[in-house]
Amino acid sequence: MPRIFFTLLATALSLLVVDIIFPGVDLANFPVALAAAISIGLVNAVVKPILTILSFPLTLLSLGGFLLVLNGLCFWLAAVFVPGFQVSGLLAFFLAPVLLSVVNSYLNQYFANRLAPTTDVPQLED
DSSP states (O other): OOOOOOOOHHHHHHHHHHHHHHEEEESSSSHHHHHHHHHHHHHHHHHHHHHHHTTTHHHHHHTTTHHHHHHHHHHHHHHHHHHHHHEEEEHHHHHHHHHHHHHHHHHHHHHHHSOOOOOOOOOOOO
C-alpha cells in the first residue's frame, strides 16, 4: 500500500514539473495533480493496452513512432476526466508525456532508494 501512495505522489510531483516546463499543460493545484495522477494511471491501465493492440499495424509501419501519438492521446484523455487539468498544443501533446515519464522514473527511483528498508546481507567468506 505505501508503494502505491509513493507512486501516486511521484506522478503528481512529475506532473507539476511538466506543468512548469510546458506552457500547454495547466494544473490548478496539487490536489488536481493527485487526481490527474490517478486518472493517468487508470487510462494507462485500461485504455492504453486496447489502443496499442488496435493500432499495432500503424505502430509497425511507423517503426514505433505511433506510440508517441498513443502516449499523447492517453495523456490528453486523462486531462479530459480531471477538471483543472488541461493539455493544449501539439508540443505538449507529444513531449509532455515523454518528460512525465523521465521525471516520474527518476522520482520513483528516488523514493525506492530512500524509503526501502535496507537489509544487511551477510557475505559468505571463502
